[in-house]
Amino acid sequence: MKFSTKEDLDAPIDKVFEVLADFEMIERAAMRRGVELQRTDILLKPDVGASWHAKFRMRGKPREVDIAITVYDPPNEMIVRSQLQGVESETQIELVALSRQQTRLSVVADLKPTTLSARLLVQSLKMARNKLNRRFRERVSDYARDLQDRAARL
Secondary structure, eight states, X not given: OEEEXXXXXXXXXXXXXXXXXXXXXXXXXXXXXXXXXXXXXXXXXXXXXXXXXXXXXXXXXXXXXXXXXXXXXXXTEEEEEEEETTEEEEEEEEEEEEETXXXXXXXXXXXXXXXHHHHHHHHHHHHTHHHHHHXXXXXXXXXXXXXXXXXXXX
16 A cells, blocks of 8 residues: 655755754654654664664554664665564655755655555555545645754754
8 A cells, every 4th residue: 555745845955855864853753752762773874774663552552663774865765664563664755856945855655564464454544545645645744844944944
């Protein structure tokens, strides 16, 4: 099941990618929301192989997810893979410079079930596809505004 959207930002591509790859800030934001996050790599700077293990509660149940950066191509692209209870996810984040001060952010998320129960979950999600697409676009739009604001402060 795929979700995709695009947003245009009023910020240079280099600054947008710098904010996008600020993993320490993302880690702090997740912990403020109650996520137990543990870095599982030994990298000193953002790159392929950066990985985390996270624990959180969603809909009253404890969940665990493993997250890894599989492609890291500054300032153009980053691909993040995650595995959550039988569902593998690959999220491609691509940046394209529209001009010196404008950047297009494209986000494509692909969910693939690996177990029978995950297949049932993804099948039920397909029934709510329009609502989920709208939520996905809204969340990416909010994140894009935040990226733009933080990039402007650099």
